[in-house]
Amino acid sequence: MSEAILAGPKEGIVARIQMGSGLLQKDLAAMSDQMLANCPGGEARCGFDLVYEMAMVNRLVAGALRGDAGDIPEPQGWVRSPQDYRDKAAAMKDLSDSVEELLSAFATVSEQDLAKEIPTPLGNMPIGQVMSIMGSHLMYHSGQLNYIQTIHGDVAFHWGEG
Secondary structure, rough: OOOHHHOOOOHHHHHHHHHHHHHHHHHHHHOOOOHHOOOOOOOOOOHHHHHHHHHHHHHHHHHHHHHHOOOOHHHHHHHHOOOHHHHHHHHHHHHHHHHHHHHHHOOOOOHHHHEEOOOOOOOOEEEHHHHHHHHHHHHHHHHHHHHHHHHHHOOOHHHHHO
């Protein structure tokens, strides 16, 4: 971690995203398909919804970094996963693949281009800011997954496993 703190802006961002992705994979590995599919209170988003959103946003930003963002959707409420997304192994792979796609697209960006703006659902933002948010986005949803775990009685600290 100290290397990430001392590294340049891009390296620090990449390290943060990789760390968040790794912790998320540990969270997901500790959860059952049933736990991930459960919607607390009947209305809350389930774990699969959170994973689906993270993968979708990772790919949206990767497209913007490549210059092929397409139509940027207007925020219209919380993202829900389709029913055919309810498989833990497939969701974990999709998330991992989307992180790799994001980091691969980011690798083509120069340090000088971190101030260049790209389109996002929240308006145009500098690449460096967007990529900093991506690490926070992963950790934000990791916290939600941790909460889902505790609702189901799993109070173990899974980040230290494996």
